Amino acid sequence: MKLLDKYVRFLRGVSVNKIGMAGVVLTTSSFVTFIILELARLVGVFTNSYAGLVVYLLFPSLFIIGLVLIPIGWYLRKKRTGKSGRELLEESFADPERRSGFFGSTVFRTIIIFTLINITFMTMAGSRMLNFMDTPRFCGTACHSVMNPEWVTYQDSPHARVACVECHVGEGVGALIDSKINGTWQMISITFDLLERPIPTPVHQLRPARETCEKCHWPDKFYGSRLKTIVRYENDSASTPAYTTLNLKVDAGKVRPEGGIHWHIAAQNEVRYASVNDEREIMIWVDQKMPDGTFKRYVNQALDHRESEEDDTRVLDCVDCHNRATHIYEDPHDAVNESIRLGQLDKKLPFLKREAVSAITQNYADSVAALNGIENQFTGFYRLNYPELARTENAAINDAVETLRSIYYRNIHHGMNITWGTYESHIGHRYGTKSGCFRCHNSDMVDSEGEAISPDCTMCHSILAYDYAEPFGYIQPADTTDPEYRMQQYLRDEFLEFIRE
């Protein structure tokens, strides 16, 4: 009781005017609230998704603001009254509290104790704050409107359990300071709306991929090959599946000396290039390091002189191909194919594939329009053309609409002008003959002899089915009545030759 009295008296003493009082109230209340919320959060009572933002950012900030207000109040009072500090102290505190003891006066001791408490609290809260700022939730939700697309795709990605800062910030004080300076600039650009929508890619100041990615994925790990089957559903009434099975030769040179796809990043190899506007889309030239240390250059013949002014040379690393390792925006056809495969879209609906893609690829003005538009487009088709089915399969149609909306919302972000195809993946070559691998592996990229970088299909993958009725279809002896049988035979032999080696 005596202690509390003393504390109350001290607080009254520092609350010399309205500003001082506000400071005291702010500091005390935010301190108490912080402790209560943190306890609540620790025992699992407080689970709001913005808990971190409130606990680690709002209250410590209020606490510090309150602390700053107290001396400001004191200073203003001093200035207004024109009295000295001693006189003011005398006014605020009773004589016994000012009496000097072994450890100074009671007021002095109280100030020391409070300051120690404050410093301890601020250090703890500050470190919690920094820690919190390192969590994906902070990156993903603090600047909600801008980061939401990246946050949504990140949560759905293979790296969902790797924190943003693991790849985007890095380790050490230098990286921390860099990221805080960068973050400050980002706050300014959001406040004054200086950012581009969509955010342009590639992000040039990303940390070196070999430093970040190779913490978990290092070249020695890329060996042998990997089987992958892709299913595509046709636009016909039955949404007939067509399978492509690839045996991807991902070796970095460990199993076979010539290597496979990861030859590009094997320790002994180096590939560097210059691209138009440093966009990494259209190559100006590509250099390949030869065994003697010299570089062999392939030049893009399709570029005219004006386009081919180079700015920057870049050494090829992970992100030149894996440019969408985490923030993966889907292709509408792929997304629908995958949902059909998983049974989220019911194939008994006629023309399911065609209509599903059609519903999510219309130009909707905003997300509310899309919400209604997807439903109208999709259910409308069945009501109009299959009225009986629209009644009997109402549930399947409604489920499909929900699935399609979910595909739409995880890929299309009107606020950031992100639509289908805004951020294309460079993996593979699904966007045409100059996309992905074919950015370099195409007949326009030729060396001084006119020899092109090989776009040979089986160099990177054996093909065990290509838009075929069943996965692994080419492994069986080819049916000679199929027009493609020679291709099937050739690909089967190629694969068998490959795995025999």
Next chain:
Amino acid sequence: MIVQKIIFITIILALTFSGAVAQDGDAAGKCMTCHKEKSPGLYQQWYNSQHAVHKVTCIDCHRAEKGDKDGYMHYGARIATLVTPKDCGACHQKEMTEVDNSYHATAGLILESNDAYLAHAAAGEPVAILGCESCHGSKVKIDPNSPNMLSPKSWPNSGIGRLNPDGSKGSCNACHTRHAFSKAQARQPEACSKCHLGPDHPQKEVYEESKHGNTYYTNIDKMNLDSDSWVVGKDYYVAPTCATCHMSEAPGLALTHDVGSRISWTLRPPVSTHKENWQTKRDNMKQVCVNCHGQPFADGHYYQFDATVHLYNDRFAKPAGEIMKIINDKKLQEHPADFANDIDWIYWELWHHEGRRARHGAAMMGPDYTWWHGFYEVAKHFYLEFIPEARKFNDPDVNEYIDNLVDNDPMHSWINKQTGAIKESIRSGEMQKMFQKYYNMK
């Protein structure tokens, strides 16, 4: 698990039995592997074609031999982009020979013609390439710096008389559009109408106007176009297409790729003439007609058609030609170059555009092309443009010729008579008498 086991067992089996593989099969398979992705349209055209059914693959047509001027290495195979009638003829020998002997095959020799002169002089080489040579065929030039060895000035080109580096003439895909090479497609009028249309030879438009075209477009689904056997009256009967009359099989008449073998008149030059062996050729054509028409119908058509052509020759073609000859011989024009003077263009359009339209309309039973697009325009420009333009030279020989024509030729003297009198002579049948000689004229 079961699936994996099956796959594993299949792999083992496949490994055991995969022995020798034909090298050629390898190349064919390799072509398809890439082109299925990189040129999916082309690939699917082929995949659904008769070539695919008969196991004819990319390399079978595109294979080049060492020493071929247009051959080049393409991922380990020596190929040529250009597929010539010689290549097609490896399997389609009879067709190749027929085409080689046809008038179509000579279309690439166009550079010697007035048409090409006009395109080069009045427009320019790029126009001649895209305008003239696209139909007629280019002289394909080799360019070692080009990725496919072909000069971009002569490739792409699928003109029907293309002059190929291997010495062959023509391009089969002028009609059998690649890469489906569908016979159904070549049997339809659209195959011909890439070239046979427009102001100077509107065969497509005449056909569309004619009863033949009417009934074809009405009954296109009954044409049995995909059938291997396509004999008129047997495999289909609703309508003839260009191919039916000019090429396809009819009872008693063999299929031919020599398109001229049933044509008795040449309607191309200023003055029409009968072709060599024209009676045989006409009999061939009538052999087609009679599957749907009675003999008197077929004979009657030629009776009317012949008279129209003779009339055209006598009334317009020959006099206009004579007048131009005097003008050219005496060098009366202001500018020395052909087509640098008004009268050159007027005369050109008179026979090359309007005159041909009139005759083609008559040949293929297109009434509007015979008269309004044809003779009507011929007469209007003959009397109101050509004659006045010729008189402008005020040359005694020209004037004498024209005066004589108007004063003494009953076909031209109408212009100095009263309308009433002319109408009366039409009603009485008097006027028609002067044309009697054109019927059954040889």
